[in-house]
Amino acid sequence: MGTDGARALLERAGTLTLQTGNLLNWGCLRKKCPATPGEEVRDCIQKTLTEWSSKIGQDLNQEILEVLECTVAQAIEKINPEERDELKVSAKLFIVGSNSSSIRDAVDLACSALGVAQLDSVIIAPPPIEDGTSLSLEYLQPYWQELENLVQNKKIVAIGTSDLDKTLLEELYLWAQVKPSSNQVNLASCCVMPPDLTAFAKQFDIQLLTHNDPKELLCEASFQEVLQESIQNTKAHEWIPLWLLRYSVIVKSRGIIKSKGYIMQAKRNAS
Numbered sequence: 001m002g003t004d005g006a007r008a009l010l011e012r013a014g015t016l017t018l019q020t021g022n023l024l025n026w027g028c029l030r031k032k033c034p035a036t037p038g039e040e041v042r043d044c045i046q047k048t049l050t051e052w053s054s055k056i057g058q059d060l061n062q063e064i065l066e067v068l069e070c071t072v073a074q075a076i077e078k079i080n081p082e083e084r085d086e087l088k089v090s091a092k093l094f095i096v097g098s099n100s101s102s103i104r105d106a107v108d109l110a111c112s113a114l115g116v117a118q119l120d121s122v123i124i125a126p127p128p129i130e131d132g133t134s135l136s137l138e139y140l141q142p143y144w145q146e147l148e149n150l151v152q153n154k155k156i157v158a159i160g161t162s163d164l165d166k167t168l169l170e171e172l173y174l175w176a177q178v179k180p181s182s183n184q185v186n187l188a189s190c191c192v193m194p195p196d197l198t199a200f201a202k203q204f205d206i207q208l209l210t211h212n213d214p215k216e217l218l219c220e221a222s223f224q225e226v227l228q229e230s231i232q233n234t235k236a237h238e239w240i241p242l243w244l245l246r247y248s249v250i251v252k253s254r255g256i257i258k259s260k261g262y263i264m265q266a267k268r269n270a271s
Contacts, residue, residue, distance in 0.1 A: 006053030007234045013068040016239065016266045019113050020044045021075025022259040037213050041244065042226055044262050045218075048072055049230035077259055078115030079249065087258065088120045091247040092162070092184075094217045095127040100142040102243040102265070107155050109263050110245055119247075122147065123160040123184060125213065135164075137171040148178040160184070162211065166197040173204060182207040218244045223266065241266045 010016070020026075023044065052070045079087060093106050103124070110119060126135050127143055140161075147159045160182030164172065169183055183201065185193060187210045201208045218241055228236040242265045249259035 003053050003231055005056035006231050009056065009065070009068055010231065010234050013065055014268050015067045016070060016268070017067060017109060017263070018045060018048055018070040019076065019263050020048050020261045021072050022077040023075070023261050024257070024259060025075045025077065038217060041218050041262060042222065045223070045264070046226045046230050049227065053231050076113070081115075084116060086252055088250045088252050089114060089116055089247065090121040090250070091119055091245050092123045092125060094125045094244045095143070096218060096220065096241040096243055098127050099242065100146045103143065103146040104150065105265060106243050106245045106263070107150055109265070110247055111155065113263055114247065114249070118154055119156050121158045121160060121181070122156050123162055123182060125162045125217070128216070135168060137168065137175060140172060141175070144172065144176055148176065151178045158182070166194060166200050169197065169206070170200055173206070179204070180206060182209055184209045184211045186211055186213070188212060218264070238268050239266045240269050
């Protein structure tokens with residue numbers, strides 16, 4: 001009956017916020033090693049939706065919420081304030097819909113979920129662009145300005161980029177008020193760091209990191225498919241993912257991951 005209740009809530013809500021909590025607390029995921037980051041995201045979203053829907057009561061007259069919070073209660077893990085200085089909290093943000101205002105919502109929700117006042121670092125993946133067009137500074141600027149505002153408001157300490165070549169990274173660096181502290185390079189696209197990028201990063205003290213995330217970690221079709229599989233007969237096509245944030249909490253002195261999870265938000269487009 002839980003699925004019926006969840007479906008009824010989804011049909012009347014406007015926004016869905018999903019939090020996986022600490023994946024290290026999920027016994028089933030610990031045993032299974034997803035082959036790709038994309039598979040991990042799908043697994044986590046599916047298990048969270050399934051678990052959440054199974055706990056929805058049978059009373060279809062229950063309070064209808066504009067914003068639905070979908071979480072697995074036992075996996076939620078806030079940071080102990082006494083341990084905060086010993087931990088580094090970092091995040092990578094994937095914008096699914098091209099809306100720079102999503103950045104503030106994502107950072108606020110991550111801080112709230114983890115019980116912290118600020119994130120130590122946030123890397124933004126390049127927002128989606130139309131086919132046939134290439135990424136430009138002009139396109140990146142509104143997103144970077146949102147991140148800069150969050151740094152100035154002390155919600156983030158350092159901000160970084162992903163998949164920028166030397167030319168675009170230099171353009172961003174020269175224009176930005178808050179300079180990028182890091183740039184991620186996809187190892188699938190280059191086995192060796194480009195020498196011009198390495199030289200520029202060294203000159204301006206930008207840390208070069210590697211990643212293996214796909215261009216689209218979570219696309220609209222993939223999310224709708226997972227939603228349909230988890231809560232059958234729901235109007236999955238009405239739900240559009242806005243953003244996905246992956247966070248990790250690392251013990252500074254030992255370099256081990258204490259917590260890792262995903263937070264995402266989707267909006268219902270019922271027109």
